[in-house]
Amino acid sequence: MRQQTTKIPVSSIILDETIYPRKGIDHRRVGIFSENIRDGFTFDPIEVELAPDRPNMYRLLDGAHRWNAYKSTGAAEVEAIVKNLEGDDPLLYAAKKAIGPRQLTEEEARDTARRAYTGNSSLSSVDIGKAIGRARRTVDEYIADLRAVKLMDRNIKIFCMHRLGIPQDRMAKRLGMDQKTIHYRLGKMAAPPNSLNSDLSKGFTVAQVAQKHGWTDPMVWSLSLEGKSDRDRFRELGWGLRTWDKWEWNDCDKRFGDEWPGRIPAQLAAHILKYFSKPGDLILDPMAGGGVTPDTCLALDRRCWSFDMIDRLETRPEIEPFTWDTSSGQQLSWPVSSKEKPDLILFDPPYFDKKAADYDEKSISNLPKKEYLEFLETFFVLMKSNVKKKTRLAFINADWRDFQHTPASEEKYKSGILIDDYLDILKRTGWYHTHIIQAPMSSQRFNAGVVSAMQKKNILGVVSRYVIILNQEE
Template sequence: MELIPCCMLQQKRSGEIFRMHRLGIPQDRIAKRLGPAREVIRDHLAEMAVLPNPPNADLKKGFTVSQVAEKHGWPDPMVWSLALEGRNDHDRFKELGWGLRTWDQWEWNDCDKRFGDDWPGRIPAQMIAHILRYFSKPDDLILDPMAGGGVTPDTCLAMGRRCWAFDMKDRPDTRPEIEPFTWDVSSAQSRLWPVSAKEKPDLILFDPPYFDKKAADYDEKSISGLSKKAYLEFLEAFFVLLKRNVKKTTRFAFINADWRDFQNTPAIEEKYKGGILIDDYLDILKKTGWYHTHIIQAPMSTQRFSPVVVSAMQKKNILGVTSRYVIILNQQ
């Protein structure tokens, strides 16, 4: 087994602490996540003022973000957070090469590979950035309850937002900023919240599994394995839990897609209530005290339908699903 030099481990640990601190994760949770005592974390943070100096020096010399990231062993989003420090949202979008959609249809053919890991159900960082730009302010605290591949915390770094991210899959070596937590809204655990903190999020960004889409790729304990009834019941209980644990002014961005069991079923034979559509989500949200202000269409790419699949669908008059929505809500 190859041994990693102590100085490299120290550098890696400093980078992890810096990233988590940059995302607004408190010292006690950083210590719990990484292992060192809180006093050690505090000592590391005292060194954080000079840690960015070498990457910043290289950026000033004209090196690209990817070059600086590779040289110093930092993730691209961390270097972007330095390169864009002090910039407004408009300038951040421009530097990142993201055109701003000023209407309620956001569509991208592919994800920005600089942000987030290769992950089932990966969503475009561009979509997260649009939500942040329109519905949050710089340095706001964002909550991502099901962070998956880390697109949201990565995008928050580039956009100058703090982020508390959680996921049932624990990856301490590669994603220490995504804290492990499994949401259990059964009767015994219905009030369980992942952290005890006075500060509460300004925006919740919730992108759960879209019912059983990609179910085979998710953990067997994922909500994608639930029945339709249990899935909707989970969402209802979860929306109540969110409301109990956030501020009255907290906004909620709920991302989900229409689900219809269209495979091998011609469109004319589909039945009412045979799927889960946007009205089902809106009914549950309103019932639990969340009221929508915007419904933004953010369709999934059609590239996932191969020519062979499209040909078969055409022959049988099967109507597939690309509909996906970003529903923005508040508590009135």
């Protein structure tokens, strides 16, 4: 049955090379087609689909030579079938159509197979082979190295998530794998750590071993520091242990966590873990951001369940996607249902109005002041009902004052959000502080020009930040 066709402008069609299976256009063939068109010959309609992210444009699925011929004759429109592939791989569809007139060359078939597998590793060799006109065994040879890398990549993800104590059912859901496969692979994972430990024993640095094997630094640190005490781990990592209730660092340790708005130093997270948890404890980070907490937990032998609104499966499989939805008017929900409850919650939310432009528009940093504080109150109540009686909370936040625009002498009461406001909310929701630790932000974030302008206007800046440790007992 002939499919429905429509006329679309030649100028609205593009050749997307990412889904074009051939190495180039055969201009001799285009020339022959052009002569046929001028002689009144009618071609089969070309096939297109709507171009992703290009409104009112179409990309070719079949008929690249015919389309070029129509362009060369000055035709304004072309007869086309607009396809909806309904999830089928567009590259493989285009390849299957392309081998109608003539087979793909060996180079084209190999390149198409590798591109298809790279874009979607769930494709089978049989599926790829049918599209490019090659046997399954041939496709296996084309993609053997890619498959090996992908398999190792998945094993690294599984190892990382297992090390952080994420249950296998959640690992399977996160990675799109069968739970039995997760279980099987975990049973076969003695070899990769052994090869890394062998390199470490030969004197290679953690960074060198991580680069060689494609692991992250924190994961290699978790192997390198295995069996050591917290004090020894601090020493190996080059972190001086702060003995008093003022924790101050000029820089974040770039080995732990990604570049992220409002990123806290791993040293800060490590001190919280050192003083208020023990090895093997389960740590919960409900707004994980750049991943400082799970990275630090790897280095200090703590388990960690972490969540964030931005899903980065390829680089951060251990941070599960979850949004604290404040827009629907519905009650907040807890990210995971589990019999096991955290021993410590490390809660470093986006601060009010600080770097709001750098966060996602759904971030609580963008909420009005009243709604921001209401969210925290609702969150603390929800948290209390989803943890153990002995669970501790480490709440990290900073004083907020609109100091950028106001001389110090003109600031008013209630014009900011200070530590007292957070303490009032926490106490009201059944959380009682045992420690208030000063952990000021570095003043180096202000350049000399900004400091000079502040001094001229008599503005008093804010570098205060606090770690408030709480439990549920008065």
